[in-house]
Amino acid sequence: MxxxxxxxxxxxxxxxxxxxxxxxxxxxxxxxxxxxxxxxxxxxxxxxxxxxxxxxxxxxxxxxxxxxxxxxxxxxxxxxxxxxxxxxxxxxxxxxxxxxxWERGITHIDMVSPRVRSLEGMQLAWSGNTGGKTVTAETVIIPEVTDSLAFAKWLPSVKGKFVLISMPQPTGRPDYNWDEFGTKESIEKMKAERNTLTDAWNKRIKNTGLSAVALANALEKAGAAAIFSSYWSRAFGSNKIFGAQAKKIPTIDLSLEDYGLVYRLTESGQKPKLSLRADSKELGxxxxxxxxxxxxxxxxxxxxxxxxxxxxxxxxxxxxxxxxxxxxxxxxxxxxxxxxxxxxxxxxxxxxxxxxxxxxxxxxxxxxxxxxxxxxxxxxxxxxxxxxxxxxxxxxxxxxxxxxxxxxxxxxxxxxxxxxxxxxxxxxxxxxxxxxxxxxxxxxxxxxxxxxxxxxxxxxxxxxxxxxxxxxxxxxxxxxxxxxxxxxxxxDPAKASREPVVIPADRSGAPGKWPEPRSPNRKGGQD
Known part of the structure; x- marks a missing residue:
C-alpha cells in the first residue's frame, strides 16, 4: 500500500x-x-x-x-x-x-412536580402521538430484576405511566473536558464509575429477557403512556436522535441533564410527574x-x-x-x-x-x-x-x-x-x-x-x-x-480500470471476498 x-x-x-x-x-x-x-x-x-x-x-x-x-x-x-x-x-x-x-409536530415536555421546569427533548421519528391532548403521568424506571419472569410480573405496573429506559450518565462533560481540567485521580474515578454503571445497566436490560425492540413493544402493549430515553453523543448538549422502536405511543429523547434530573428524582422516591404533548401525524x-x-x-x-x-x-x-x-x-x-x-x-x-x-x-x-x-x-x-x-x-x-x-x-x-x-x-x-x-x-x-x-x-x-x-x-x-x-x-481518454486487488484472507484463513451488492429496503417501516 x-x-x-x-x-x-x-x-x-x-x-x-x-x-x-x-x-x-x-x-x-x-x-x-x-x-x-x-x-x-x-x-x-x-x-x-x-x-x-x-x-x-x-x-x-x-x-x-x-x-x-x-x-x-x-x-x-x-x-x-x-x-x-x-x-x-x-x-x-x-x-x-x-x-x-410520518410528520413531526410540536412536542412540548414539562416537569410539573415536585417543581415546574420545561424540559429539553424531542420525539423520536415514527413514534405515536398523544392524540391531540396533553398527557400527565408519573415516571417509573426499568427495574433491576433477576430474570424475565420477574420482569413480566412487574410489567403491568407501567400502565398509564412514563417509563425511563436509559442509563443516567454520571457526567455531562465530554472526556476531552475532563482531560483538560481534571486531576488524574478524578478522571480515573469518573471513568471507573461510568464503566461500573454501564455494566450494571446492561445487565439490568439483559435480565428483562427482551431486545430493545421487544422491550419497547412490551411497554407499549402493557399500556405505558410514553417511553423516555436519552442517547448522549459525548459532546456538550448533543444527543443522537434516531427512530423509535414503539409505534403507537410517543418515544421521547431528553437531554442528558433533564433526563438525569427526572431519573434522580424518580430513583429517590419523589414521584415526579411530567406533562407531554406530541402532535406528530401518520401519513400512510x-x-x-x-x-x-x-x-x-x-x-x-x-x-x-x-x-x-x-x-x-x-x-x-x-x-x-x-x-x-x-x-x-x-x-x-x-x-x-x-x-x-x-x-x-x-x-x-x-x-x-x-x-x-x-x-x-x-x-x-x-x-x-x-x-x-x-x-x-x-x-x-x-x-x-x-x-x-x-x-x-x-x-x-x-x-x-x-x-x-x-x-x-x-x-x-x-x-x-x-x-x-x-x-x-x-x-x-x-x-x-x-x-x-x-x-x-x-x-x-x-x-x-x-x-x-x-x-x-x-x-x-x-x-x-x-x-x-x-x-x-x-x-x-x-x-x-x-x-x-x-x-x-x-x-480522460481512457476508461478507468475496474481490476480489483486480491482481498487478503480473513483471520480464520478463509479467502477474502469483494463486497456483494445488496438489495434495498423498498417498503420501509410498513411491517
Missing part, C-alpha cells in the same frame, strides 16, 4: 501554473492535459460567486431536515429539481419504493425516491461520471452536516460544470439519494435498477462525512486507482491537494455511505473523506446538526475539488 500526499508521488511535478498555484502532475500511465483556462474559471466562480450559502439557507433553514417518508423530503426534492432547472440542468425525481409516511404509505440531475455527454453520452451524496437526513436538527453539506457540494459542482463545461465528453450525473440513513437504500436501488448505466460508469465521487475539507481519498481496492486518481488530482490547485492524503489501492468499502453501493457492483467509487470538526460526537445524527455548524470555506473547497475531478474524469 502506498500512502502519500499526491504532490509527493515520485517527484512527478512537471510544471506550476503561477496564476492559480496549480501543480500539474503527469503520471506515466497517460498524458492528460487539462484545460487550465477552464479550470481557472471554475476556481474563480466557485470562490467569488459561490452559491453555497444561499443554497444552504434555502434547504436547511427554509425546508429543514429530510427524513424519509416525510413531506419535507418531498418538498426538498421539488426544490432541488427547480434549482437545477434554474441553472439549465435537467433533473427529475425517480421513485424506487415506498415508506411509512408514501413514495420514496432519489433526485437525479445530468449534463449529457457530447462524445460518450452512455458513459457516466457520478457525483453522489445522500439527500435524506435524520430530523433531530436540520441535517446540515449529514448530509446537507454533501448535497450542496454536488449541486454547486454541477452548477460550475454547467457554466464552464456544458458539453462534457461523458455524461455527468448527480445522484441525491433517499433513505441512505436506513441502509444506503436509494443508491442500492439505483444500482439494482440501472445495470446499463452502472456498467458504463467511469467513476463515482461521494461526499458524506461532515463539513470539513477533503483530506483523504483511498483507492477502494481498485488495483490501478493510483494512476487515474493521480491524473485527475493533478489538475486540482495545490491549495486544495496539500491537505489530501491518498492511499492505494486500499480495500473495498462495504458500508458507511453510498459509494459502497457502487463499489459492491465493481464500480470505481471513491469517498471524498473530510476532516472532523468534531463530526462524530457533535453533529452526526444529533440535535445540533444545524446551519451554524457549516464551515463554508471548507465546503467551497470541496465543491471546486469535485467539479475539477468530474471534469478530468469526463475528459
Amino acid at each position: 502506498k500512502k502519500n500526499n499526491i504532490y509527493r508521488l515520485r517527484q512527478t511535478v512537471l510544471s506550476t501554473v503561477a496564476a492559480t498555484g496549480m501543480a500539474l502532475v503527469m503520471l506515466p500511465a497517460m498524458a492528460q492535459k487539462p484545460d487550465t483556462t477552464l479550470i481557472k474559471k471554475i476556481i474563480a466562480e466557485g470562490t467569488n460567486n459561490s452559491q453555497l450559502k444561499n443554497l444552504g439557507h434555502e434547504l436547511l433553514d427554509g425546508i429543514g431536515p429530510r427524513l424519509v417518508g416525510t413531506p419535507q423530503m418531498k418538498t426538498a426534492a421539488d426544490w432541488a429539481v427547480k434549482t437545477f432547472a434554474s441553472w439549465g440542468i435537467n433533473a427529475r425525481i425517480e421513485n424506487w419504493g415506498t415508506w411509512r409516511g 404509505v408514501v413514495p420514496t425516491f432519489n433526485v437525479m440531475a445530468e449534463i449529457k455527454g457530447s462524445e460518450k453520452p452512455d458513459e457516466y461520471v457520478v457525483l453522489s451524496a445522500h439527500f435524506d437526513s435524520w430530523d433531530g436538527a436540520s441535517g446540515a452536516t449529514d448530509n446537507g453539506t454533501g448535497t450542496l457540494v454536488m449541486m454547486e459542482a454541477l452548477r460550475l460544470l454547467k457554466k464552464f463545461y456544458p458539453n462534457p465528453k461523458r455524461t455527468i450525473l448527480v445522484g441525491l439519494w433517499g433513505s441512505e440513513e436506513q441502509g444506503l437504500n436509494g443508491s442500492r436501488a439505483f444500482v439494482e435498477d440501472n445495470p446499463a448505466i452502472v456498467k458504463n460508469i467511469q467513476a463515482v465521487f461521494n461526499q458524506d462525512n461532515g463539513t470539513g475539507r477533503v483530506v483523504n481519498i483511498q483507492g477502494q481496492g481498485f488495483l490501478h486507482s493510483y494512476d487515474y486518481i493521480g491524473r485527475w488530482l493533478s489538475a486540482v490547485p495545490r491549495s486544495i491537494t496539500q491537505h489530501i492524503e491518498t492511499s492505494f489501492p486500499g480495500r473495498p468499502g462495504s458500508g458507511g455511505s453510498d459509494y459502497a453501493s457502487f463499489v459492491a457492483a465493481g464500480v470505481p467509487a471513491f469517498s471524498l473523506s473530510s476532516n472532523s470538526w468534531s463530526y462524530g460526537t457533535y453533529t452526526w445524527h444529533t440535535n445540533k446538526d444545524t446551519y451554524d455548524k457549516i464551515v463554508f470555506d471548507d465546503v467551497q473547497n470541496n465543491a471546486i475539488l469535485t467539479a475539477i475531478l468530474a471534469y478530468m474524469a469526463s475528459e
Whole structure:
C-alpha cells in the first residue's frame, strides 16, 4: 500500500501554473492535459460567486431536515429539481419504493412536580402521538430484576405511566473536558464509575429477557403512556436522535441533564410527574425516491461520471452536516460544470439519494435498477462525512486507482491537494455511505473523506446538526475539488480500470471476498 500526499508521488511535478498555484502532475500511465483556462474559471466562480450559502439557507433553514417518508423530503426534492432547472440542468425525481409516511409536530415536555421546569427533548421519528391532548403521568424506571419472569410480573405496573429506559450518565462533560481540567485521580474515578454503571445497566436490560425492540413493544402493549430515553453523543448538549422502536405511543429523547434530573428524582422516591404533548401525524404509505440531475455527454453520452451524496437526513436538527453539506457540494459542482463545461465528453450525473440513513437504500436501488448505466460508469465521487475539507481519498481496492486518481488530482490547485492524503489501492468499502453501493457492483467509487470538526460526537445524527455548524470555506473547497475531478474524469481518454486487488484472507484463513451488492429496503417501516 502506498500512502502519500499526491504532490509527493515520485517527484512527478512537471510544471506550476503561477496564476492559480496549480501543480500539474503527469503520471506515466497517460498524458492528460487539462484545460487550465477552464479550470481557472471554475476556481474563480466557485470562490467569488459561490452559491453555497444561499443554497444552504434555502434547504436547511427554509425546508429543514429530510427524513424519509416525510413531506419535507418531498418538498426538498421539488426544490432541488427547480434549482437545477434554474441553472439549465435537467433533473427529475425517480421513485424506487415506498415508506411509512410520518410528520413531526410540536412536542412540548414539562416537569410539573415536585417543581415546574420545561424540559429539553424531542420525539423520536415514527413514534405515536398523544392524540391531540396533553398527557400527565408519573415516571417509573426499568427495574433491576433477576430474570424475565420477574420482569413480566412487574410489567403491568407501567400502565398509564412514563417509563425511563436509559442509563443516567454520571457526567455531562465530554472526556476531552475532563482531560483538560481534571486531576488524574478524578478522571480515573469518573471513568471507573461510568464503566461500573454501564455494566450494571446492561445487565439490568439483559435480565428483562427482551431486545430493545421487544422491550419497547412490551411497554407499549402493557399500556405505558410514553417511553423516555436519552442517547448522549459525548459532546456538550448533543444527543443522537434516531427512530423509535414503539409505534403507537410517543418515544421521547431528553437531554442528558433533564433526563438525569427526572431519573434522580424518580430513583429517590419523589414521584415526579411530567406533562407531554406530541402532535406528530401518520401519513400512510408514501413514495420514496432519489433526485437525479445530468449534463449529457457530447462524445460518450452512455458513459457516466457520478457525483453522489445522500439527500435524506435524520430530523433531530436540520441535517446540515449529514448530509446537507454533501448535497450542496454536488449541486454547486454541477452548477460550475454547467457554466464552464456544458458539453462534457461523458455524461455527468448527480445522484441525491433517499433513505441512505436506513441502509444506503436509494443508491442500492439505483444500482439494482440501472445495470446499463452502472456498467458504463467511469467513476463515482461521494461526499458524506461532515463539513470539513477533503483530506483523504483511498483507492477502494481498485488495483490501478493510483494512476487515474493521480491524473485527475493533478489538475486540482495545490491549495486544495496539500491537505489530501491518498492511499492505494486500499480495500473495498462495504458500508458507511453510498459509494459502497457502487463499489459492491465493481464500480470505481471513491469517498471524498473530510476532516472532523468534531463530526462524530457533535453533529452526526444529533440535535445540533444545524446551519451554524457549516464551515463554508471548507465546503467551497470541496465543491471546486469535485467539479475539477468530474471534469478530468469526463475528459480522460481512457476508461478507468475496474481490476480489483486480491482481498487478503480473513483471520480464520478463509479467502477474502469483494463486497456483494445488496438489495434495498423498498417498503420501509410498513411491517
